[in-house]
Amino acid sequence: PAAYADVLVPAIGSRCSVGALEYRTPELLAEELAHLKDLTEQHSGGVDLSAKMLEVAKDKDRGYNKLVCGDLVDIFEEGDQATKFDLVVAADVFVYVGDLRPALSAASRSLTAHGAVAFSTEAPPRAGSANEKESKVPEGGYKLAETGRYMHTASYVRSTAEACGLRLCKRANVVLRKNGGKPVHGHLHLLRKMSTEGL
Numbered sequence: 041p042a043a044y045a046d047v048l049v050p051a052i053g054s055r056c057s058v059g060a061l062e063y064r065t066p067e068l069l070a071e072e073l074a075h076l077k078d079l080t081e082q083h084s085g086g087v088d089l090s091a092k093m094l095e096v097a098k099d100k101d102r103g104y105n106k107l108v109c110g111d112l113v114d115i116f117e118e119g120d121q122a123t124k125f126d127l128v129v130a131a132d133v134f135v136y137v138g139d140l141r142p143a144l145s146a147a148s149r150s151l152t153a154h155g156a157v158a159f160s161t162e163a164p165p166r167a168g169s170a171n172e173k174e175s176k177v178p179e180g181g182y183k184l185a186e187t188g189r190y191m192h193t194a195s196y197v198r199s200t201a202e203a204c205g206l207r208l209c210k211r212a213n214v215v216l217r218k219n220g221g222k223p224v225h226g227h228l229h230l231l232r233k234m235s236t237e238g239l
Contacts, residue, residue: 063217065160066131072212072228073158076127087115116146124152130159132216135189135226138182140197144204148233157206157231160216161192162224187219197229206231 085106088094094107108115112133128147134140147157164183181196198208209230216226 063132065216068212068214068216069129069131069158069160069228072210072230073127073129076156087112113142113146116150123150124155125150126152126155128155128157128159130157132160134159134192135162138184138190139180140182140192140200141204144201144206144231148204148206151233153233155233156209157201158229160214160226160228161197162189162216162226163213164191164193165225192227194227197227201229201231202234205234207234 084104085108086094086097086104087108087110088097089109089111091109094109097104097107112130125147128151130143134143137143144157151157162185181199182190182192185191194211198211201208209232210228211230212228214226214228215223217224
């Protein structure tokens with residue numbers, strides 16, 4: 041909920057800094073998208089549940105042409121159906137979402153024929169790791185971790201994307217950030233419309 045997001049953002053900001061977390065997800069996604077200049081050198085907009093986060097974006101002057109406060113799925117569903125997007129990027133967004141189907145389905149319907157979706161997810165610990173007790177992911181393919189963020193299996197993301205008319209073009213294994221001084225492993229996903237031939 042938006043009210044929760046506005047309470048959470050300053051609370052996190054008061055305890056953590058990007059430097060301390062070694063948070064690099066936006067930069068990592070930007071590197072993965074560098075070859076898609078035809079999609080990235082366009083007008084850009086931003087969506088966030090938190091009005092306070094949008095104020096931060098304005099203050100940092102990230103070059104957004106438009107900023108909208110609201111739920112990602114609602115924005116897609118309630119917007120002008122004639123408006124299509126070349127690229128949808130969600131950095132550190134889906135870690136707060138369990139079932140990705142509504143978001144990916146809405147994004148898919150809102151893409152141009154050659155559009156793409158790029159996003160990050162946190163990965164469940166591998167069996168045999170220090171956090172093996174947390175590695176048992178339900179058959180649904182995702183679970184809420186003790187951190188309050190969701191972990192998604194790579195197979196779940198791929199099958200859900202395909203069900204939404206998107207195909208996986210690339211998946212990268214990365215360290216997204218640190219939590220309690222320990223690396224948080226995850227994936228970067230690049231999806232394209234199934235009708236699109238090649239990159």
